[in-house]
Amino acid sequence: MKKPEFKKKFVERYTDLLGEEVNDFLEKSLEFLPRTIRVNTNKIEVKELRERLEAKGWNVKPVKFYDKGFIIKNDEALGNTYEHFLGYYYVQEAASMIPPIILNPSENDSVLDSCAAPGSKTTQLSMEMNNSGLVVSNEVKLPRLAILASNVQRMGCKNVIITKGSGTGMHAGGIKYDKILVDAPCSATGAIRKNLKIITQWNENVPLRICSLQKKILYSSLQALKKGGELVYSTCNLEPEENENVVNHAIEKYGVKVLPVKLKGLKTRPGITSWKKEDFDKSIKNCARIYPQDNNTEGFFVARMTK
């Protein structure tokens, strides 16, 4: 199958971001993603699942930065196994496991996942909290709510309340949270490796259009955050308009403090402090850009902040 060509303006944009390295980025973006799963410790121990999968003949290697993530090499469809049916694992891309790790909720925390469907991060938060505390998992679109509910059930999450509503209305929910995850709707250019159509659908105007919604969602979530609480903002793309620009807006308008993002085994690059003649706050450097070629994952952006 002939692979689609990157648009000229896309290449120019990423050349501005990466310089000579742009070809590494483009080549990697056309490669298949490694198949990864996350063990669901609400139902099974990591060691037990690994032994079980290896006994079936699967090649199982741990994800470098997360002991509950596995890279799988086998011929079976990962969603068609008894283990998947039983909720022993969730098929989840490795980079998408990062935001809940960075948020690092404790057992008794109240946590909000403001844009939750299909539920990989909600269910990961649930298990990181040992199925205790509270996770409010919000989604705006009805069909996606059904998928979210199905995944939450399959993962056996008793600490999750699913709500329906716009991510821009979280402050009206009457609860103040210790921790919040805003995995914002975005242009998804980091997910090219999962869906090559994104290359042909990409439009340089989309990041500017969508960042307005992202800012509103972030603002609403910040209002729902307790003083001293932590919020992780993430997207599956590397567009500065949707990432550094949104975080910078939160710094300037709401006085949030951006904290470092560090994870052992994960190569990250700092957030950029200027883009297209606009300068951002210096603390934006604390954000993490995760390029596909750096860890063999999707592209992701993660920012951690407090108020």
Added chain:
Amino acid sequence: MKFLNKKEKEELKAKIRNSWNAEIEIEEIAMSGEKKMWLVSRQAAIANTQKLRMESIGSYFAKYDKRGDLRLSIEGSIIVGPKAKKNVVELTDKELALWVRGINLDTKTGIEGYVILKKGKDYFGCGKAFEKGILNHVPKERRIKNL
């Protein structure tokens, strides 16, 4: 949606004991008007949900059917199954492959009522056993289409 009080929890535990001879501990459990029950963490149970547009809470555990018998969800069977001492059916490979696809089984158990289905250490839900076989209640979205 309401939360079961102490008496209702004891009734539920008695039902489980009666059906499967299993003793389990129940913390917080919510019940809907349709007699469906969800296991809920303590903090989720006491959360102020008045202003939330709540769609669901916790993990679906079981349901009282029209006759008042208890049918466990797959997650309910995973909790009760390991402690159950009766009305548990061990499936063959062939039967399990049919079960996860949502197909009724021809398996003659000699039991009338809900049975927990298992294979080895794994528990795959609850079916209604009758003279001719076992009725399947695996939800559509959970079924494995291509094994």
